Amino acid sequence: MKIPLILTGVILLNLGGPDSLQAVRPFLYNLFSDREIIRLGPASMQKPLAWLISTLRSPKTEKMYSQIGGKSPILDITRAQAVALEEALNKKSNSPHSFKVYIGMRYWRPFTEEVVEQMSRDGIKKVIGLSLYPQYSVTTSGSSISEFRKAASRYGMEIIIVDSWHNHPLYIEALVDVIKRGLASFERESNPHILFSAHSLPQKIIDQGDPYVDQTVETIREIEKLLPITWHLSYQSKSGPVKWLEPSTEDKLEELAHAGIKNVLVVPISFVSDHIETLYEIDILYKDLAGKLGINLKRTESLNDHPKFIAALQDIVEKSLKN
Secondary structure, rough: OEEEOOOOOEEEOOOOOOOOOHHHHHHHHHHHHHOOOOOOOOOHHHHHHHHHHHHHHHHHHHHHHHOOOOOOOOOHHHHHHHHHHHHEEEEEOOOOOOEEEEEEEHHHHHHHHHHHHHHHHHOOOEEEEEOOOOOHHHHHHHHHHHHHHHHOOOOOOOEEEEEEOOOOHHHHHHHHHHHHHHOOOOOOOOOOEEEEEEEEEEEHHHHHHHHHHHHHHHHHHHHHHHOOOOOOEEEEEEOOOOOOOEEEEEHHHHHHHHHOEEEEEEOOOOOOOOOOHHHHHHHHHHHHHHHHOOOEEEEEOOOOHHHHHHHHHHHHHHHHHHO
16 A cells, blocks of 8 residues: 655745846845844834835945846746755655745745745645755844744644754765865966855854854865865955954955965855855955956855755755654
């Protein structure tokens, strides 16, 4: 007698990004409205100030997106990850589960709340919420998971949360693979230095016990076990007047130039897909700055739908069901 398969949902939780230039301002508004990321005065002023900031910033941000195709590629890439993961999960003939993989974005469509409603309509009773941020922070994984929990509670779903996988062996192997390929793109004897560039956070968040920096360093230490490298760590994408993590990627590039370093491979360590931070900030802004400093700067490919990365997500999902 054939045992009926258990329909299990997986929702990939991610930041999201504007899917057109017209979506930039509302995307920024949603981002700055989230007090988990940055607190703009008292709670009553968060949304009015978010409206003001998004209105003032949107023209400059629209120009950035116009240089990378007029939108963020993060939705298309996350969809590709979801398709690959669903296919990998459903290939196992001995699994008691049949999987359907969804995407839930925090600050732009498809919003997590709407996706969870769709999951309920699809008959999903059990859901694995998988954060696509490898290193945990309350500002990223924490905020996305909180939104998912809130939405799932409305439908009485059984949920399993995966909030961090910064040292997963297959994830580390995927990073090692793209780093090796990046290093191979330099001429022999060029002695490239590796610069891990992570998304910055307000220093206050770390001081309050957030594990983001420690987990980022742990990821790098795991890479070191498989690949002897000379490396540095810096932080990008800060915004606002508060004190952010240091050193910034700009400052670190200047420091490396002053030390006589001529070749740098940037590894976007806290990102698993291309978006504005890789395609504009690293590939355009930092590459231009590096050129002026006399540095030959290259970037590793983002993980996107790298086979080992998809295998890591598959293993993470399967093990979460056994815990």
